[in-house]
Amino acid sequence: MFGDIFAYIYQFIDSFAFLVLAALGMAIIYGMMGITNMAQGELIMIGAYVTDIMVCNLGMPLIIGIIIGTVFTGFVGLLMDRLIIKRLYDRPLDSVVATWGLSIALAQLIYIIFGPSMTGVSIPLGSFKVAGRSYSYYRLLLVAIAIVLILITFLVFKYTKFGLHSRATMQNREIANSLGVNANKMNAGTFMLGSALAGLCGGLYLPTMSLTPSYGESFLVQSFVTVLVGGADPLLGTVLAGGGLGIVQSILNMKFNTFYGKIGILLMAILFIRILPNGFSGYFNGVRLKMKLKKEKNRGDK
Amino acid sequence: MKDLKTICSENITALIVLIFAVVFPIFNSAYKVDQFTGFYVTCLLSFSIILIWGYTGIFSFGQAAFYGVGAYTYAIISLCSDKNLTILAALAGIAIAGVFALILGYFIFYGGVNEIFTGIITLCISIVCETFIVQTSGPEWKILGVWIGGYNGLNNIPKIKIGNFVLNGVPLYFFVIAVVFLVYFLFRKLTHSNMGYALFGVRESKQRSELFGYKTAKIQTLAFGASGALAGLGGVLFSAWSGYVVPSTLSVDNSTVAVVMVALAGRKNVTGALIMTLIYSYFTHQLAASGNVFSNVILGVLLVLIVMFMPEGALVELFKKADMLLEKLMGKKKKTA
Numbered sequence: 318m319f320g321d322i323f324a325y326i327y328q329f330i331d332s333f334a335f336l337v338l339a340a341l342g343m344a345i346i347y348g349m350m351g352i353t354n355m356a357q358g359e360l361i362m363i364g365a366y367v368t369d370i371m372v373c374n375l376g377m378p379l380i381i382g383i384i385i386g387t388v389f390t391g392f393v394g395l396l397m398d399r400l401i402i403k404r405l406y407d408r409p410l411d412s413v414v415a416t417w418g419l420s421i422a423l424a425q426l427i428y429i430i431f432g433p434s435m436t437g438v439s440i441p442l443g444s445f446k447v448a449g450r451s452y453s454y455y456r457l458l459l460v461a462i463a464i465v466l467i468l469i470t471f472l473v474f475k476y477t478k479f480g481l482h483s484r485a486t487m488q489n490r491e492i493a494n495s496l497g498v499n500a501n502k503m504n505a506g507t508f509m510l511g512s513a514l515a516g517l518c519g520g521l522y523l524p525t526m527s528l529t530p531s532y533g534e535s536f537l538v539q540s541f542v543t544v545l546v547g548g549a550d551p552l553l554g555t556v557l558a559g560g561g562l563g564i565v566q567s568i569l570n571m572k573f574n575t576f577y578g579k580i581g582i583l584l585m586a587i588l589f590i591r592i593l594p595n596g597f598s599g600y601f602n603g604v605r606l607k608m609k610l611k612k613e614k615n616r617g618d619k
Numbered sequence: 620m621k622d623l624k625t626i627c628s629e630n631i632t633a634l635i636v637l638i639f640a641v642v643f644p645i646f647n648s649a650y651k652v653d654q655f656t657g658f659y660v661t662c663l664l665s666f667s668i669i670l671i672w673g674y675t676g677i678f679s680f681g682q683a684a685f686y687g688v689g690a691y692t693y694a695i696i697s698l699c700s701d702k703n704l705t706i707l708a709a710l711a712g713i714a715i716a717g718v719f720a721l722i723l724g725y726f727i728f729y730g731g732v733n734e735i736f737t738g739i740i741t742l743c744i745s746i747v748c749e750t751f752i753v754q755t756s757g758p759e760w761k762i763l764g765v766w767i768g769g770y771n772g773l774n775n776i777p778k779i780k781i782g783n784f785v786l787n788g789v790p791l792y793f794f795v796i797a798v799v800f801l802v803y804f805l806f807r808k809l810t811h812s813n814m815g816y817a818l819f820g821v822r823e824s825k826q827r828s829e830l831f832g833y834k835t836a837k838i839q840t841l842a843f844g845a846s847g848a849l850a851g852l853g854g855v856l857f858s859a860w861s862g863y864v865v866p867s868t869l870s871v872d873n874s875t876v877a878v879v880m881v882a883l884a885g886r887k888n889v890t891g892a893l894i895m896t897l898i899y900s901y902f903t904h905q906l907a908a909s910g911n912v913f914s915n916v917i918l919g920v921l922l923v924l925i926v927m928f929m930p931e932g933a934l935v936e937l938f939k940k941a942d943m944l945l946e947k948l949m950g951k952k953k954k955t956a
Contacts, residue, residue: 534746
């Protein structure tokens with residue numbers, strides 16, 4: 318009995334971490350810039366390839382490989398923003414098409430350069446047993462990393478100057494610009510951050526999956542669906558969507574297989590947006606606003 | 620988007636293409652005719668992207684999924700019994716693809732989701748559909764007694780039969796070009812009808828259309844459903860023409876080519892898309908470039924460049940230039956007369 322419960326909890330936090338890590342970068346880019354980056358999967362893949370090369374070909378420890386992969390992907394994102402996305406800030410629909418074109422080209426380029434598969438990295442840290450089933454420590458570490466990342470992102474956006482300026486840009490670009498915030502620079506920084514988070518996700522999941530040119534695709538559906546359900550607020554949305562979809566996905570994964578998990582969260586998302594088109598965060602922000610108005614009204618009555 | 624009756628470069632090219640299509644079988648071998656039938660079938664996929672992306676302003680990756688649904692439905696129903704149900708199978712393919720698109724559209728557009736997300740949802744649907752079909756290789760996956768066959772797909776799909784007459788070779792070619800040009804002329808008519816203007820209104824500004832009293836969600840859903848049915852028609856003709864369907868028929872890659880062609884030609888111009896799809900299909904076939912490792916890189920980069928620098932499309936620009944030239948010549952003629 319305890320074993321079963323533990324298995325479900327483990328599967329749930331694992332799904333949660335996967336959804337959050339896969340979606341956080343994209344959620345930040347969408348929430349802050351209003352741009353949907355279809356090439357997010359390829360950025361995840363670039364992070365994984367760089368990490369793999371660092372670890373397998375140059376013999377570095379995994380953690381250093383992941384850090385280098387993250388930084389490298391960040392710079393790829395910066396390059397993408399300066400060369401392409403910058404021109405499409407006011408054409409969000411076209412940016413979908415352009416980033417999609419980019420994703421096709423990148424996936425194929427990686428196939429041409431590195432071939433159909435790479436030597437993998439074995440999963441570190443070993444495993445432990447609960448009630449006869451074995452679980453991996455590394456996956457627990459990934460959960461911890463996901464939670465820490467959420468906290469760091471929260472602190473960065475809440476308390477640093479960068480966070481303040483980027484929130485200002487998100488709220489009203491023109492006014493932020495006129496008050497001396499360089500909105501162009503903010504966007505570049507945001508896109509770089511989002512890309513770096515994608516690279517980090519790629520590096521972190523490298524030991525758990527085989528690395529092929531379709532590596533990015535295995536994250537695509539989950540990350541898109543999480544952003545879709547989460548809505549415009551990158552933090553609140555991702556956490557709530559990751560939690561909600563994590564429950565659905567983990568149950569379906571346990572009962573059937575990962576393919577049904579994928580279908581399940583996609584169908585959930587399609588039903589969900591019919592009811593709450595602005596996602597979890599849109600709904601919660603609406604509730605918060607209503608409560609605020611009520612409070613002010615009460616104060617006015619007194 | 621000129622009227623059908625005015626003399627302009629777009630109409631002249633369309634007329635040339637029509638004449639070319641009609642006289643083509645006289646001068647060419649049966650093999651070439653068969654090959655071109657396939658090219659015209661691809662045009663229907665491009666048309667469905669024009670309808671949803673160019674006219675209604677919704678970017679959808681799902682067209683290949685609807686195309687695949689049409690193709691699989693035709694294959695399964697025509698294979699399931701004594702092979703005399705081909706017309707029913709064709710109609711069912713179109714209907715099921717259309718209904719699938721309508722249901723999906725209902726959830727997307729009536730919720731009032733941001734347009735950008737339509738791309739994401741349709742992409743996910745496309746990926747999931749393909750993964751689903753790929754994993755149906757087990758013997759338990761049977762619909763109407765027809766084994767779906769997973770990665771290997773379905774083979775020996777019968778041709779469309781009308782009575783005792785089997786549509787094959789040249790008759791099939793003429794049937795396909797008749798369908799393609801019928802859709803083409805309907806599209807040309809649509810751009811000058813109230814229905815077309817309603818679509819353009821939604822494309823230019825959803826809010827404005829709503830304030831004018833249009834039910835934008837309904838318009839978008841119907842347009843999405845129609846484009847799904849059209850893609851389904853393409854899929855039906857594809858499986859009737861080629862005799863096989865594989866999971867990659869409904870993969871995202873299948874939309875790639877059509878989207879790039881439509882973007883390259885001009886997403887609002889159906890003549891451009893027709894010509895561009897034909898030219899591209901012909902050249903990739905000639906150069907065997909579709910199997911080339913660099914073809915996806917080229918397509919991707921091309922798409923980025925078009926969106927960045929020529930959002931109206933290259934062929935549309937060409938038509939404009941040619942029209943200006945034509946007007947100059949006509950003007951001179953008038954003066955001399």
